[in-house]
Amino acid sequence: MTPFIYKQGSSILHNLDTRYKFVIMCLISMGILKALFPALAIISIVLIAAMLSVGIKPLNSFNHIKYFLILLIFIFISRALTTPGEPLFSVFEVPVSNSGIKDGALVSIRFLIIMLLGMIFSHTTKPSSIKSAAEWFLKPIPFIPEKRASLMIGLSIRFLPLIIEQAKQVSDAQKARCSDNQKNPVRKIARLILPILKKTFQTADNLALAMESRCFSEDRTDPEFNKSGYEIISLILTILLVLILILF
Amino acid sequence: MKNLIQVKKLTHIYSDNNYGIKDITFSVQSGEFIILAGKNGSGKTTLLRHLNGLLSATSGEILISNNPIEKNIVEIKKKIGMVFQDADSQIVGETVFDEVAFGPENLKWERKLINKKVESTLKLLGLTQLADRNPATLSGGEKRKLAIAGVLVMEPDVILFDEPFSNLDYPAASNLLSLITKLNKNGITIIIATHDIEKVIAKATRMIIMDDGHIKQDGVPDQLIKITEQYGIREPCSSKLNLGIINWAN
Ligand SMILES: Nc1ncnc2c1ncn2[C@@H]1O[C@H](COP(=O)(O)OP(=O)(O)O)[C@@H](O)[C@H]1O
Ligand SMILES: [Mg+2]
Numbered sequence: 001m002t003p004f005i006y007k008q009g010s011s012i013l014h015n016l017d018t019r020y021k022f023v024i025m026c027l028i029s030m031g032i033l034k035a036l037f038p039a040l041a042i043i044s045i046v047l048i049a050a051m052l053s054v055g056i057k058p059l060n061s062f063n064h065i066k067y068f069l070i071l072l073i074f075i076f077i078s079r080a081l082t083t084p085g086e087p088l089f090s091v092f093e094v095p096v097s098n099s100g101i102k103d104g105a106l107v108s109i110r111f112l113i114i115m116l117l118g119m120i121f122s123h124t125t126k127p128s129s130i131k132s133a134a135e136w137f138l139k140p141i142p143f144i145p146e147k148r149a150s151l152m153i154g155l156s157i158r159f160l161p162l163i164i165e166q167a168k169q170v171s172d173a174q175k176a177r178c179s180d181n182q183k184n185p186v187r188k189i190a191r192l193i194l195p196i197l198k199k200t201f202q203t204a205d206n207l208a209l210a211m212e213s214r215c216f217s218e219d220r221t222d223p224e225f226n227k228s229g230y231e232i233i234s235l236i237l238t239i240l241l242v243l244i245l246i247l248f
Numbered sequence: 249m250k251n252l253i254q255v256k257k258l259t260h261i262y263s264d265n266n267y268g269i270k271d272i273t274f275s276v277q278s279g280e281f282i283i284l285a286g287k288n289g290s291g292k293t294t295l296l297r298h299l300n301g302l303l304s305a306t307s308g309e310i311l312i313s314n315n316p317i318e319k320n321i322v323e324i325k326k327k328i329g330m331v332f333q334d335a336d337s338q339i340v341g342e343t344v345f346d347e348v349a350f351g352p353e354n355l356k357w358e359r360k361l362i363n364k365k366v367e368s369t370l371k372l373l374g375l376t377q378l379a380d381r382n383p384a385t386l387s388g389g390e391k392r393k394l395a396i397a398g399v400l401v402m403e404p405d406v407i408l409f410d411e412p413f414s415n416l417d418y419p420a421a422s423n424l425l426s427l428i429t430k431l432n433k434n435g436i437t438i439i440i441a442t443h444d445i446e447k448v449i450a451k452a453t454r455m456i457i458m459d460d461g462h463i464k465q466d467g468v469p470d471q472l473i474k475i476t477e478q479y480g481i482r483e484p485c486s487s488k489l490n491l492g493i494i495n496w497a498n
Contacts, residue, residue, distance in 0.1 A: 127342045157342050162336060210332055211340060212302060213325055213330045221353040
């Protein structure tokens with residue numbers, strides 16, 4: 001199972017009020033974007049400790065983000081090649097500078113750490129509480145119907161896998177009838193898209209009926225948030241951490 | 249017994265001039281267990297959707313406890329719950345618990361009351377262990393139970409089932425049937441639409457046979473069982489072998 005999917009647990013991070021978790025994640029992300037190498041080392045240690053405490057195996061998790069790591073390597077290379085500065089050595093006549101390597105490493109490590117942060121967040125937070133928290137944050141913003149927005153978030157979380165599953169079924173059914181023989185990719189996609197769209201609209205229709213049959217209304221009970229009691233202290237520690245990140 | 253539902257001369261014509269149902273008249277008493285039998289396309293789903301207030305009639309009317317159904321549609325949907333044929337597309341919540349809470353949230357119940365009712369409903373249906381699970385990961389039988397929980401939590405008087413046994417294996421079907429029987433014993437009126445009567449017929453108190461949008465027969469299952477095949481409904485094996493009606497669940 002990928003560590004990006006919510007897994008039940010009883011760690012402090014699991015029980016923390018999702019709204020605070022949101023804020024904490026945003027603060028740390030902003031800190032990371034300003035952090036330099038020593039600060040990045042500190043935050044890495046903190047995050048690895050957090051991963052262990054919520055039951056993610058750090059080494060194992062790298063296995064799930066290996067494609068992302070390739071992207072990071074690309075970012076690193078392109079930064080290294082394009083940042084101006086004193087040339088250190090050159091690759092195919094393109095000079096690579098000391099500051100380019102440093103800059104590339106900095107950017108890719110920051111990305112990586114933000115990725116890990118997101119992983120910890122989604123591993124410890126129920127999709128439904130992410131939805132509720134989004135609703136809570138949207139509430140004071142005028143002209144945004146927060147209940148509708150949160151319903152839409154909820155339905156996407158719920159129905160995306162179903163739609164992907166249906167798409168796979170359609171594609172398999174066509175493969176079983178030798179759709180692989182069709183070489184023209186445009187035709188191939190057109191043949192795939194129409195049945196998938198049809199199925200998706202059908203699903204949406206059924207869903208609308210099912211919701212209506214259960215008295216659907218936008219004027220619904222507000223979501224519930226459970227406090228664990230560690231919210232304030234977590235927030236204070238986060239602010240301290242972010243200050244360290246920025247100042248080092 | 250009192251008339252819970254009265255349907256009078258109900259006709260529904262779909263937009264492309266397709267008749268869904270024609271001139272349907274019948275009434276339902278509180279506590280009945282009705283099979284609505286008929287082959288595919290006979291109008292069962294259309295009729296159920298009317299009873300749940302999802303479609304409005306081309307002509308005719310429906311009275312619920314002597315009031316026209318349009319009068320208080322939200323109240324009707326709460327009183328008359330519907331379990332759809334395709335469990336996958338009727339489950340709205342991201343977890344089992346949220347799914348059951350969906351209806352009560354729409355009714356704007358207090359959060360405390362919602363939590364209490366959801367917990368007791370999950371317990372009644374044996375789903376407590378699954379409360380935090382993603383509904384997509386449940387088995388077919390569990391999904392069907394969850395769909396029932398989502399309706400049951402609103403304390404309905406009637407539950408309508410559209411082909412509840414489709415895609416269920418034998419143990420799941422028999423389990424579901426015991427559950428439906430238990431709900432009926434607790435006073436909930438049951439109407440099951442199905443083309444496959446074998447599984448439910450032992451429990452039903454009444455059978456209505458539909459064909460081509462009309463009600464063709466309405467009576468006690470024992471008396472209708474021998475003539476079902478002329479309406480394209482398979483007669484249960486046991487009855488064919490003159491063994492009478494065999495119980496699918498205890
Ligand atoms: N959305 C629709 N649009 C047009 N015709 C429909 C629609 N739904 C059902 N029908 C038609 O109404 C008739 C009854 O269908 P339905 O109530 O689904 O029957 P059943 O549930 O018994 O299989 C069928 O002839 C069907 O083709
Ligand atoms: Mg049907």
